[in-house]
Amino acid sequence: MSETQIRFGILGCAEIARKVSRAITLAPNATLYAIGSRSLEKATKFASSNNFPETAKIYGSYDAVLDDPDVDAVYIPLPTSLHIKWAVAAAEKKKHILLEKPVALNVGEFDKILEVCEKNGVQLMDSTMWMHNPRTKKMKEFLSDSDKFGDLKSMNAVFTFAADPDFLENDIRVKPDLDALGALGDAGWYCIRAILWAADFQLPKYVTALPGTVFNKAGVIIACGASLHWEDGKVATFHCSFLANLTMTITACGTKGSLHLHDYVIPFEEKQASFSTATESGFTELVTGWVPLPSQHTVMTDVPQEACMVTEFSRLVKSIKNDGSVAEKMWPTLSRKTQFVLDAVKVSTEKGGEAVSLS
């Protein structure tokens, strides 16, 4: 069994690394192999409180993880500003990379990461977990069905959560030297990804930031929105914020159908996930009700979406390691498109809502 398992090293003891550590444990083809932190004490504590095997390596630096020849892949949950340094360093050591989102501070930095990954034959995947939920595939089948959904015409995505005062003061996501993209890079990443996903990853022609962006004192975005516009007339809007109650909503309207869900980033429940669809909705004779009624669909997720992600990533890594396959380009391509649109929204925000072309 052990030769088929991808050995993970984790860089840093971020809170999100706890969830991903569990996912690595749950994935049948992955194993927790090493943890590195600038503090050996923190690394030791992290390993012991997150079910690392007793044989796991505990390191007092990130470099030590990268220098370990038995580490196949690293998970990088470091602040965005550190991605370029550590993703490049990991790729140069031929470690495959599961990278937290946003993947970089801008697409230029990400391209440098990509270049080194390609040069070293390293698999890169961003840690957008919901992409790997089995529900996502089912929803995509619906969106791709020309009879049930038709062509996407408009979409709205929302991701907000109510950060507490400590978060708004101290979290890395409000710090210009750490996660400088703020709510746009964090919650907005998911909105943009969802919109691109629904649009078959066709890039919009241009984007415009909506008025009303909220910046903190340090100039980091803590709430914003944008509209995205495609050549074929498709439109999408999104809103992301640290200032409103947790909301994760997608409304997608096609020529023939509609899709709704309210927990697209993190399902309400771990073991099952639902969504609602409607096709060729009309009214009763006197317009006093709908015919047909929308349908509710529930998809079982015995393996949580983050473990599905680790499994898929590890499958690709194993295929490179054991079978001599080349790295799968789809995943970094999706990361790059998401970052590219995110950058454009940020520029539009800075230019007071001016349309920013993506062509």
Added chain:
Amino acid sequence: MSETQIRFGILGCAEIARKVSRAITLAPNATLYAIGSRSLEKATKFASSNNFPETAKIYGSYDAVLDDPDVDAVYIPLPTSLHIKWAVAAAEKKKHILLEKPVALNVGEFDKILEVCEKNGVQLMDSTMWMHNPRTKKMKEFLSDSDKFGDLKSMNAVFTFAADPDFLENDIRVKPDLDALGALGDAGWYCIRAILWAADFQLPKYVTALPGTVFNKAGVIIACGASLHWEDGKVATFHCSFLANLTMTITACGTKGSLHLHDYVIPFEEKQASFSTATESGFTELVTGWVPLPSQHTVMTDVPQEACMVTEFSRLVKSIKNDGSVAEKMWPTLSRKTQFVLDAVKVSTEKGGEAVSLS
């Protein structure tokens, strides 16, 4: 019983008048008394196929309805371009007015209608039926609860339906000389009303039309969107269209809670209506699920919302007629605010998305 019933005359045989005729029949304090059409034949047919009492008056003109001294109130479902003429004529004959939306081609016209109504002591109410659904009151209680919802921060409203080729060619809502406001006046009216309703009818400081407005060959809007911005930083977006599957969605995010529903204009079912709320939503320890889960609320509506509307309108009319009360100003005030914002969105659309101030 009969002296307490408000006697309705209906101007024209519009399809929507069938639904409102039934509502008048269902309302305990209203009765179908007269129908007028430019064609006596059409009026006769309409009366017989919509359960008018045998004693109902059938007229071959709208004027004849207004000249009937026993008509207390009129329902005006005529094309928007005719509202000013017939609402003014009705008010001058001291008929109370239930007026289809949009209430006028612009707020200037509506102000003329209002002036004549006030001069003649006539009650005016627009026919935005969902405002009278008992669910609406329950949702408002939630939105007004500072512990459960807090302050509204952002909102998205969608109303689209997939018009068939005949509609897109021939319906009054695509004709510049009839319902010249097109999808904005029809579906957009509801979006704007919902947003204002959630914002306690505080007017936004400015609105901006989103790019991507779709016009038909005659220059009538058949799809558009806008963002609305308040002094306190609240933001809202909406999208309305004749080009996508029937969708009626509200997503409202407050500092402490969220509200969702997908059938705000016309409930899925006539006898009950639901909505979903969440308060202080958070995550399980490893962020693998939500705590607490959102709550689903169902409100019974034994009397359909349009009959609730007729009942409320008739109650106000009776109070004027029998008790010497003055007309209730709240309803025309809400109509005016909705039309005012709608006008601003239209101007912004025409100016390529320039911000239009409402102050």
